[in-house]
Amino acid sequence: xxxxxxxxxxxxxxxxxxxxxxxxxxxxxxxxxxxxxxxxxxxxxxxxxxxxxxxxxxxxxxxxxxxxxxxxxxxxxxxxxxxxxxxxxxxxxxxxxxxxxxxxxxxxxxxxxxxxxxxxxxxxxxxxxxxxxxxxxxxxxxxxxxxxxxxxxxxxxxxxxxxxxxxxxxxxxxxxxxxxxxxxxxxxxxxx
Numbered sequence: 001x002x003x004x005x006x007x008x009x010x011x012x013x014x015x016x017x018x019x020x021x022x023x024x025x026x027x028x029x030x031x032x033x034x035x036x037x038x039x040x041x042x043x044x045x046x047x048x049x050x051x052x053x054x055x056x057x058x059x060x061x062x063x064x065x066x067x068x069x070x071x072x073x074x075x076x077x078x079x080x081x082x083x084x085x086x087x088x089x090x091x092x093x094x095x096x097x098x099x100x101x102x103x104x105x106x107x108x109x110x111x112x113x114x115x116x117x118x119x120x121x122x123x124x125x126x127x128x129x130x131x132x133x134x135x136x137x138x139x140x141x142x143x144x145x146x147x148x149x150x151x152x153x154x155x156x157x158x159x160x161x162x163x164x165x166x167x168x169x170x171x172x173x174x175x176x177x178x179x180x181x182x183x184x185x186x187x188x189x190x191x192x
Contacts, residue, residue: 001074002081009066009082013089013106016096017058018043021051031099038093039101041136056105062086063109071113080162083110087166091173102173104140107166111147114159118150125150134188137177144170 018038022030027046030038034045040056063086070082090106092098108126112119122143129139144167148160171178180186 002078005070005074005078006081006085009070009085010089011094012062012066013086014093014095014100015058015062015089016093016100017062018055018101019096021054021058022046022048025051027051031096037101038096039103040105059090059101059105060109060112062090063106064113065109067110067113076158079114080159083114083162084165086110087169091169102140103166103170104136104143107140107144107147107170110166111150111163114162115151115154115156117154118147118156118159121150121154122147130189134190135181135186136189137174137186138181140170141174141178 016038018040019030022028022033022043025048027033027043027048030036030042030046034042036042040052040059043055044052046052063083066082066086067079071079087103087106087110089100090103091100093100104126108119108123111122125146126139126143129142130136133139144163147163147167151157151159151163177186
């Protein structure tokens with residue numbers, strides 16, 4: 001049942017909402033815009049805030065829904081497996097030749113469903129870092145780094161391994177951003 005749960009969560013996570021929304025709204029192929037990434041930050045580069053918001057909500061939602069459904073039908077262990085599988089689906093979607101997004105919204109959605117207080121703390125961490133530093137990528141890295149701390153503080157030590165795995169993948173997917181941050185070349189939030 002855990003294997004079936006992982007497969008279904010992966011397929012849910014692999015739905016490329018950013019690509020579908022931009023195509024459906026006539027904004028072009030998202031993979032040929034800006035960074036080519038399929039996430040909300042790149043959708044925002046189309047100039048359509050509504051499309052970016054919808055992508056953010058849906059990408060976060062698919063991670064949360066995978067966790068919540070698995071918990072409801074199979075319990076907490078399945079919920080953690082589903083969270084990882086949905087996240088991997090977003091990063092490596094079968095529909096896009098395994099070329100997916102960086103996973104920040106899906107990561108936050110998973111965190112919110114695993115532990116709502118820890119998820120809120122992770123979202124607040126991203127927001128505070130974004131307001132302080134004006135770098136979306138740096139905010140994501142800080143939120144990912146602190147998520148195991150929030151889980152521990154809010155009594156979900158059983159989910160720390162999941163947060164560490166997701167965080168490591170967030171860092172891996174942001175390696176080009178990290179290089180640009182170190183060189184002072186990373187674009188700030190709101191910069192075209």
